Each structure stands twice: as structure tokens, then as C-alpha cells.
Amino acid sequence: MLRETIRALAETKIAPFAAEVDEEGRFPQEALDALVASDLHAVHVPEEYGGAGADALATVIVIEEVARACASSSLIPAVNKLGSLPVILSGSEELKAKYLGPLAKGDAMFSYALSEPDAGSDAAGMKTKAVRDGDFWVLNGVKRWITNAGVSEFYTVMAVTDPAKRSKGISAFVVEKSDEGVSFGAPEKKLGIKGSPTREVYFDNVRIPADRMIGEEGTGFATAMKTLDHTRITIAAQALGIAQGALDYAKGYVQERKQFGKPIADFQGIQFMLADMAMKLEAARQLTYSAAAKSERVDGDLTFFGAAAKCFASDVAMEVTTDAVQLLGGYGYTRDYPVERMMRDAKITQIYEGTNQVQRIVMARNLP
Numbered sequence: 001m002l003r004e005t006i007r008a009l010a011e012t013k014i015a016p017f018a019a020e021v022d023e024e025g026r027f028p029q030e031a032l033d034a035l036v037a038s039d040l041h042a043v044h045v046p047e048e049y050g051g052a053g054a055d056a057l058a059t060v061i062v063i064e065e066v067a068r069a070c071a072s073s074s075l076i077p078a079v080n081k082l083g084s085l086p087v088i089l090s091g092s093e094e095l096k097a098k099y100l101g102p103l104a105k106g107d108a109m110f111s112y113a114l115s116e117p118d119a120g121s122d123a124a125g126m127k128t129k130a131v132r133d134g135d136f137w138v139l140n141g142v143k144r145w146i147t148n149a150g151v152s153e154f155y156t157v158m159a160v161t162d163p164a165k166r167s168k169g170i171s172a173f174v175v176e177k178s179d180e181g182v183s184f185g186a187p188e189k190k191l192g193i194k195g196s197p198t199r200e201v202y203f204d205n206v207r208i209p210a211d212r213m214i215g216e217e218g219t220g221f222a223t224a225m226k227t228l229d230h231t232r233i234t235i236a237a238q239a240l241g242i243a244q245g246a247l248d249y250a251k252g253y254v255q256e257r258k259q260f261g262k263p264i265a266d267f268q269g270i271q272f273m274l275a276d277m278a279m280k281l282e283a284a285r286q287l288t289y290s291a292a293a294k295s296e297r298v299d300g301d302l303t304f305f306g307a308a309a310k311c312f313a314s315d316v317a318m319e320v321t322t323d324a325v326q327l328l329g330g331y332g333y334t335r336d337y338p339v340e341r342m343m344r345d346a347k348i349t350q351i352y353e354g355t356n357q358v359q360r361i362v363m364a365r366n367l368p
């Protein structure tokens, strides 16, 4: 039922704007409005904080179906979870009450600020600093590649509070867009997900109350990594949706397109390609849903499964979307058809929330 609801919403209210959002590189406001109106913008927020209380699998299905129509728009529910999960996992009751309510209502979005210009895969090498000053912390530094920066009201920000301790000297904070000293860089000009703003966030003597710290001092990096264990599965979901959108389009096209006097779908070479695409996609879906169940139960092997689902599903999405372009021939290479957008959008799923090389490092360290 959930899938039917979200698919109908995505097809009528999100898909019609997907090409325009990509072409113009603009925020998909229509998608945000439609998702908020149906309470699907941040489904993971627990009921006690005014949210829909969706479990990890239901959240995956929402993201998957939005991504099938528009990958940029799927970053609304996905990044709302990414940004707020540190608060849900490790925040005080006061922080949860203060920040999850507006998120659940659709009054505010949440972003996640871990990466920096010189600290990507090696995120613990960050330089953004937070220095204690009485009942306040003062933040200085630059975060890079922050999804939905400028649109989100709230930011989970990881900063160094004790440089001598490396990852154990990093703490997490909630920073608000309206805090004095917060500003944003120009939107990045990207290959894909062009409707999702990616910007730098600058902290210039940003003074925030001490109770904005998420969890204990020095636990921020652990919270950031624990968050990714859960949210990599949402990136897998995004990858599944993009791949499914491309497969569905290609499946229809090959039945219409005629060469050598018959639909190209009649050629076994085409049929084998479609069979492989569907087979790999279904394998990725099963792994992703299984990882989502592990996320919900917080199983001991979640870290492996989160990394495996993200890595496998994103590699499949890249393959399937590339093959979809191939199935459309020259037409697939143009913006008159949606599969080239899907191919460009798929690429990011192999890069963010840890590149697929990093996922392999994570898997190797956590073999089941």
C-alpha cells in the first residue's frame, strides 16, 4: 500500500518536473511540497516526536519510489534522515523534542555536515574546530559538499573538540541556519542530481549553547559512523529507484522501436540485456531490504550489510542505467529521453556516504 501511494504521488507530482529540475539545476520545490502534503518528507521520525514512525524498510521504499521518478527529489527524505539520525541515535531528550518536531511537520529540513575540502574518505582528518567558552561552543571551519545546504534549517555538524585525540576528539552539534556566522558557498556545478543543492557551509565564530552538543564530548565521530551504517541503506534505495526508472523506460522503448522490420525487443541480444538488468536489480533489492531489516533490529552485522547494500546497489544502478542508454541507441544519449539523466544521477550513489572503495574497506573490516 505504501509503495502504491508513493508511486502514484511520484508519478503525478514529482516525475513531471524531473527533467526541468535537472535542466535548470533548481531545487525541486514541487516535490518538497507534495512530500510534505502527504507526510512523506521525513517518514523516519518517531511518532513520539510528531513523525510518521516509519521503520527502516518503509523509509527505503519511500526513497526508492521517489528516486524512480527523480533522484534529486529523493534526497529530501534521504537527507532528512541522514541529518537527523545523529540526534535520534545520540541526542538528549531536549534536542530531540526541539529539532525533530519541526522536521516532522515539514517546517524545517536537516542536513549532515561531515566532509571538508581536505577530509573526504579520511573524514577524521577534519579541521573544523569547536572551542568551549563557558556555556557556549564556538565553531570555526568549512564543510564541503553539504547536500541541501542553504535549504535546510538544521545541520548536524562534526567538529574537533580535542585535536590530540583524532577521531575520539570529535564532537557533534546541531547548528541552525540562522545562527550568526553561518553562511554558504555557491552551488556546485554537478554531473547529476542537479536539483539537489550541494554547497559549502562556513562557520565563522558561530557561538551556540552547550546543550546543542549531540551526546557526550568526543562521541561525535562514532555517532557520525553509526549514522552511516543506517543511512547507506537509503543510498542503496536511491540507487534501486534510479535503476528501476531506467529499466522501466527501456523496457517500454524496446517494444516500440522497430529495426529490421520488427520491434527490437524481439532480438535475443536485447532480451538478454534486459534479463541481466532485471536480475541484478532484484539481487540489489533483496540485499537492500535485508540490510534495512538489520538496520531496524540494529543487528551486529549491520555495518557489513549497510556497506554491502550501498556498494552493490550503486554499482548495479550504474550498470543498469548505462545499459538503458545503450538500449535506446542514439536517442538514449539525448536529453529528449530520461535515461541519460538517470545514468548521470546514478554515478553519485557510488561516491557519497563513502565511495565504493571505502565501502569495500568497511566490509573487509567487518566480514560476517
Ligand SMILES: Cc1cc2nc3c(=O)[nH]c(=O)nc-3n(C[C@H](O)[C@H](O)[C@H](O)COP(=O)(O)OP(=O)(O)OC[C@H]3O[C@@H](n4cnc5c(N)ncnc54)[C@H](O)[C@@H]3O)c2cc1C
Binding pocket: 111, 112, 113, 114, 115, 117, 119, 120, 121, 122, 144, 145, 146, 147, 148, 190, 193, 198, 348, 351, 352, 353, 354, 355, 356, 357, 358, 361
Ligand atoms: C553531490 C555530493 C553530495 C554530498 N553530500 C554530502 C553531505 O551531505 N554531507 C557530507 O558530509 N558529505 C557529502 N558529500 C561528500 C562525500 O561523502 C565525499 O565526496 C566522499 O566521501 C569522498 O570524499 P572526497 O570527495 O574527498 O574523495 P577522496 O577521499 O579524495 O577520494 C578520491 C578517490 O580516492 C579513493 N580513496 C580514498 N581513500 C582510499 C583508500 N584508503 N583506499 C582506496 N581508495 C581510496 C576514493 O574512493 C576516491 O576514488 C557529498 C559529495 C557529493 C559529490
